[in-house]
Amino acid sequence: MARADWLKVAAIAITFAGLAATLVLLGSVGLGEVLGILARIGALRFVLYAAYTLLILLILGIAWQVLVPGAAWTAFAWARTMREAATNVLPFSQFGGIVVGLRVLVASGVSQRRAYGSIIADQTAELAAQLVFTLYGAAGLLLVLQDRSDGADLRSLALVGLGASLAIMLAFAFAQRPMLTIAARIGGAILPGSAAAVVEVRDELDRIYQRRARLIACFLLHLLAWVASGAGAAIALAFIGFEVPLADVLVIESLIFTLRTAAFLVPGGIGLQEGAYVLIGPLFGLPAEAALALSLAKRARDLIVDVPAMLVWQLDEVRQMLGRHSRE
16 A cells, blocks of 8 residues: 555544544533533524534635635635634644645645645734734623622633733744744755755745735634634524623633633643633623533534534545555
């Protein structure tokens, strides 16, 4: 079996292991409760909630594609969907999502140079947009806590989360070119030709950053996606039976996403997400049981949207591999 096929077999095995781990982890936070929330929302409304999530993924895919003139937006939308699904499903969290997204995009015909360069720029724009969203959430939280007796401890927690997220965002933004330069030098010493490939990616990244209008459009689309994602939580709460002002839900979601970014090594934010909802939700009039229900509704959505997407991708990988063997 060729080396590329061995890598595909390994990727397939890891994916199915990740799917199994996801089901186990979901069970640890209450698979029965997840299914109960799904039943409480109702089939039709849950389909609408899932469809709304797909709309957000479409916005994210277009934001990525904007950086690559002439490329098909459908390829980027599917790659972004798989990137998000792998982030939620695979045990490698953000790293697994990026790797899978790149693989899907390259398989669609986008060159490695453009795929690698664009995903770095897209991630930078996404983090910049998240920073704006995070600042909104931090400001909202500080306003709520200013008259509370326990506000000092919660303010410290919020500032720690904000600081960690800010550090991650700044490190990613400013370490790109130095890290690519180091990778080119190390790669050139170990694997002939790899240094040239890294240089090509760096040159592509420079070209992307020179297209200021496209970069700004990418940032604005990501900001729209962050706000839309927060609005999706308000929709889910309404479907469950809890009415919370949209402005408050956006603050809650901003803080949740901030904490998940700070703890990016935790696959799917399992445990962390639930605890954060229960801690933050009541500050904005959201009962703890409603906050937990919202988190579980998201888990149910992950089961319905992300797991089938991963299975479709892996079946396509198997089909391509078998097709090559039949032609040999």
